[in-house]
Amino acid sequence: MALKRKSKQFKWRRKHLLGLRELSAEEITYILDTAKGFEQISTRSVKKAPPLRGRVVVNLFFEDSTRTRNSFALAANRLSADVIEFTKKASSVSKGETLLDTAKNMEAMGIDIVVVRHGAGGAPRFLSRSINACVVNAGDGFCEHPTQALLDAYTIRKIKGTLEGLKIAIVGDITHSRVARSDMWAMTKLGAEVIFVGPPTLMPSQVERLPVSVSYSLDEVIEKVDVINMLRIQFERLGGNPFPSVREYSHYFGLTVERMKKAKPDILVMHPGPINRGLEVESEVADGSNSVILEQVKNGLAVRMAVLFLVNQAAAQKD
Numbered sequence: 674m675a676l677k678r679k680s681k682q683f684k685w686r687r688k689h690l691l692g693l694r695e696l697s698a699e700e701i702t703y704i705l706d707t708a709k710g711f712e713q714i715s716t717r718s719v720k721k722a723p724p725l726r727g728r729v730v731v732n733l734f735f736e737d738s739t740r741t742r743n744s745f746a747l748a749a750n751r752l753s754a755d756v757i758e759f760t761k762k763a764s765s766v767s768k769g770e771t772l773l774d775t776a777k778n779m780e781a782m783g784i785d786i787v788v789v790r791h792g793a794g795g796a797p798r799f800l801s802r803s804i805n806a807c808v809v810n811a812g813d814g815f816c817e818h819p820t821q822a823l824l825d826a827y828t829i830r831k832i833k834g835t836l837e838g839l840k841i842a843i844v845g846d847i848t849h850s851r852v853a854r855s856d857m858w859a860m861t862k863l864g865a866e867v868i869f870v871g872p873p874t875l876m877p878s879q880v881e882r883l884p885v886s887v888s889y890s891l892d893e894v895i896e897k898v899d900v901i902n903m904l905r906i907q908f909e910r911l912g913g914n915p916f917p918s919v920r921e922y923s924h925y926f927g928l929t930v931e932r933m934k935k936a937k938p939d940i941l942v943m944h945p946g947p948i949n950r951g952l953e954v955e956s957e958v959a960d961g962s963n964s965v966i967l968e969q970v971k972n973g974l975a976v977r978m979a980v981l982f983l984v985n986q987a988a989a990q991k992d
């Protein structure tokens with residue numbers, strides 16, 4: 674209640690969204706509350722609102738993406754912005770142009786917001802220091818994926834009412850997951866207890882320094898948790914073999930129908946996508962009644978509208 678009242682008087686001041694580690698619980702709550710206001714725009718027959726009219730948003734994606742890129746594009750469109758799509762393959766980056774040169778050239782065309790996904794951790798922060806436009810991180814290396822975690826938190830809050838006191842397991846390839854890191858910051862700041870679950874070979878070094886507990890047994894954790902977020906094994910980032918075989922991984926860490934029998938009846942099953950069906954989640958579970966995977970995608974739109982709206986507002990106040 675106190676947080677709600679405070680959140681009303683709160684003034685958003687950031688013109689970049691680079692990660693959740695640096696955000697307070699109040700700021701995170703403010704984004705979620707703002708997203709709530711945007712949710713109903715998608716249910717209208719005319720799915721548009723004017724706040725970004727005349728603004729240009731560039732989607733600067735150096736790594737593949739389906740959900741995040743389209744979700745940002747649609748969010749920008751719904752707020753009436755003009756959107757430029759940039760992908761590595763269809764640009765001069767394939768001819769050797771650097772991130773900074775690419776962004777400076779885009780800026781010369783008068784863009785206002787850059788949504789950037791890059792394989793190098795820290796790329797969005799670097800950009801935010803080098804150009805005047807607002808920068809929104811759409812995933813950088815293994816570091817952060819703030820809007821994914823915001824939509825995860827939004828989805829949980831919408832269904833469970835609060836994150837306070839919930840136990841949340843994040844399962845699988847923690848080492849390579851920027852989603853796990855951003856989720857950890859968002860969820861713990863909002864009062865949840867986070868457990869990282871996976872084989873030791875997929876746990877980040879110095880995990881004990883993070884605000885989470887660690888378990889190497891999904892069977893021990895599954896019955897205790899309110900939410901389970903299954904991560905994709907990021908095969909494209911794996912150096913060696915972190916587990917003997919895909920079958921063995923599934924046996925110990927896959928969310929199967931059998932394993933779900935031990936879970937709380939109202940457990941929420943989440944996945945950031947794209948799913949390796951049958952590896953980290955069995956199809957019957959991914960499509961089952963506890964799954965909120967498509968709800969996450971739907972909520973992503975409102976959350977991204979809120980983020981674009983807020984950074985633009987903060988930039989306008991600074992001008």
Ligand code: NCD
Binds near residue numbers: 818
């Ligand atoms: C995630 C990503 O790219 O980090 N995907 C997404 O944005 N929905 C997770 C993943 O690729 O496994």
